[in-house]
Amino acid sequence: MPYHQDERVEIPVRADITVEPDFPGGDAWQQVAALCDATAAAVAPAVARGEVPLVFSGDCLVGGGVVAGTQRAGADPAIVWFDAHGDVHTVETSTSGYLGGMSLRLVTGAHPERYADRFGLRPLGPERAVLVNARDLDPAEAEYLATSATGRIPVDQVTVDALPPGALVLHVDVDVIDPADLPGLKFPVPGGPSADEVLAACGRVLATGRVVAVHVSCPWWVATDREQDVTRERLAAQFAAL
Numbered sequence: 001m002p003y004h005q006d007e008r009v010e011i012p013v014r015a016d017i018t019v020e021p022d023f024p025g026g027d028a029w030q031q032v033a034a035l036c037d038a039t040a041a042a043v044a045p046a047v048a049r050g051e052v053p054l055v056f057s058g059d060c061l062v063g064g065g066v067v068a069g070t071q072r073a074g075a076d077p078a079i080v081w082f083d084a085h086g087d088v089h090t091v092e093t094s095t096s097g098y099l100g101g102m103s104l105r106l107v108t109g110a111h112p113e114r115y116a117d118r119f120g121l122r123p124l125g126p127e128r129a130v131l132v133n134a135r136d137l138d139p140a141e142a143e144y145l146a147t148s149a150t151g152r153i154p155v156d157q158v159t160v161d162a163l164p165p166g167a168l169v170l171h172v173d174v175d176v177i178d179p180a181d182l183p184g185l186k187f188p189v190p191g192g193p194s195a196d197e198v199l200a201a202c203g204r205v206l207a208t209g210r211v212v213a214v215h216v217s218c219p220w221w222v223a224t225d226r227e228q229d230v231t232r233e234r235l236a237a238q239f240a241a242l
């Protein structure tokens, strides 16, 4: 899913399936819905076969498409959301207008007419989402999370007891990783865990045996040197090897 919304992003993986939807035109929400619908269509058959698809994309908004795909295959997952950001804005609270900053909130039911309803996502209750290592919250996000049922934990507290029961979708925005370990991110936030710490925590989520799909969102700029490409290739391979 080599897209940051409708903009192409290079992700150095050899994919079994590359989702290349025809973008319908219209506003950004319509492009996102087309991308999510195509994602769900690619994910559902794999989940139905009992596989655990690993989806790479350029944007967190694809997360809802991955969840919808597992639902189309009969799963009823909760979501574990690794991200340096909260992604819990609404259209009303976003100060940037960046739709990706609303991704998790959309998965838990915000603006269904713009997002979930358009590709058949059944939104999750906010208590079915856990946010891991979100450390750059805008004021409205902090306010929402203070009273929301969505949980928040640091990477080192990702243990089976901290996770929701039942099936899980594992969502990782790679910007949860400290930018020193992953240069070239669109929204870098210092003070994060190392790539190894994030991979280890993801390993613990997968070790529950309850993960039905994995989404790795890669909102990064075009690599500016060979070293960045190598770092990205290695990270993608490490996710594939989990």
Ligand SMILES: NC(=[NH2+])NCCC[C@H](N)C(=O)O
Pocket (backbone or CB within 6 Å): 060, 083, 085, 086, 087, 089, 094, 095, 096, 097, 098, 100, 101, 102, 136, 137, 138, 173, 175, 187, 219
């Ligand atoms: N998943 C991300 N990269 N999110 C970045 C969000 C940045 C900021 N909170 C915003 O809404 O504009």
